[in-house]
Amino acid sequence: MVENLVIIGSGPAGYTAAIYAGRAQLNPLMFEGFSVGGVPGGQLMTTTEVENYPGFAQGITGPNLMKEMRQQAQRWGARLIREDVIKVDFSQRPFIITADETEVQALAVIICTGATAKRLHILGEEEFWNNGISACAICDGASPLFRNTEVAVVGGGDSAAEEALYLTKYASLVYLLVRRDRLRASKTMQERLFAHTQIKIHWHTVPVVAYGDEILQGIQVQNTLTKEVSEFSVNGLFYAIGHTPNTRLFQGQITLDEQGYIITKGKSTATNVEGVWAAGDVQDHHYRQAITAAGTGCMAALEAERWLSQKG
Numbered sequence: 001m002v003e004n005l006v007i008i009g010s011g012p013a014g015y016t017a018a019i020y021a022g023r024a025q026l027n028p029l030m031f032e033g034f035s036v037g038g039v040p041g042g043q044l045m046t047t048t049e050v051e052n053y054p055g056f057a058q059g060i061t062g063p064n065l066m067k068e069m070r071q072q073a074q075r076w077g078a079r080l081i082r083e084d085v086i087k088v089d090f091s092q093r094p095f096i097i098t099a100d101e102t103e104v105q106a107l108a109v110i111i112c113t114g115a116t117a118k119r120l121h122i123l124g125e126e127e128f129w130n131n132g133i134s135a136c137a138i139c140d141g142a143s144p145l146f147r148n149t150e151v152a153v154v155g156g157g158d159s160a161a162e163e164a165l166y167l168t169k170y171a172s173l174v175y176l177l178v179r180r181d182r183l184r185a186s187k188t189m190q191e192r193l194f195a196h197t198q199i200k201i202h203w204h205t206v207p208v209v210a211y212g213d214e215i216l217q218g219i220q221v222q223n224t225l226t227k228e229v230s231e232f233s234v235n236g237l238f239y240a241i242g243h244t245p246n247t248r249l250f251q252g253q254i255t256l257d258e259q260g261y262i263i264t265k266g267k268s269t270a271t272n273v274e275g276v277w278a279a280g281d282v283q284d285h286h287y288r289q290a291i292t293a294a295g296t297g298c299m300a301a302l303e304a305e306r307w308l309s310q311k312g
């Protein structure tokens, strides 16, 4: 049997694509993945409260949101297989998708394998992850944990600059810790950072230890030139050091940009291979939000449905 549509990945993008494809009676098959995080549901399985996903006025926990999406996909007939896809062959039609124990043929494929935030793996990071340490200021910055406190952002690019500026709405002071002696952020961003009275930039500085008592209370930082260690009493430590898109498996099969993100065409979710679409963080290094992932998952399913119905 040849599948109509295979969806790879089970975050907000994948489940939304599955809901739309299921309702369009495409009988989608989803490989939910296993090795990234060990459970289906994607990045939101690693967080507590999600306060910005529309429809939940009081917020919802990440795992509960994903449980609802998963059940909704199943309700519309999506078949879910908890395996990692380990190989794809887009050079022949139908496409061949090989997972840990299952191999299928498919007319169309939607890739929703997401991305993984880079971490520093400093001492104390595991203990204070979600209790002061975060990889998303837009997601977590408004938490009461950080209101009128001092926080630190790590990174020197546009994301770090954006996150530092965003955090000034809540925190009283934001330390921007930059490994080198200059920023990679755009000139305009740099000017905004330098002009902001609530932002203090520390050059040649990296965090080395996070400490506290159940929640983060401070960090030790090291000067990369002098090796001198000092301390900051901060309640928040935000990593803005980039993400790694989960696309190794697609190298040589579809076009990726230099950072490994899947390139989609114009305002669509189409990749360079006809019949293959990409949605969510795997093709988005700008917004990286659950709602935008879900939005592009919806787009991909609609585009796939139209393409399949034209093919007859």
Ligand code: FAD
Residues within 6 Å of the ligand: 008, 009, 010, 011, 012, 013, 014, 031, 032, 033, 034, 035, 036, 037, 039, 040, 041, 042, 043, 044, 046, 047, 049, 050, 051, 052, 053, 083, 084, 085, 086, 112, 113, 114, 115, 116, 117, 135, 136, 139, 140, 246, 249, 279, 280, 281, 282, 288, 289, 290, 291, 293
């Ligand atoms: P992901 O959620 O990354 O899911 C990708 C899925 O693909 C995973 O299930 C993975 O197992 C699977 N996969 C990977 N490789 C394979 C493979 N080879 N085969 C099969 N499956 C595979 N956003 C918000 O809007 N609000 C928030 O409050 C918020 N908080 C966050 C907190 C944290 C700690 C983090 C890390 C992110 C947060 N985000 C938040 C961002 C949000 O989680 C992401 O933007 C969103 O999850 C992206 O969805 P996605 O479907 O593209 O991918």
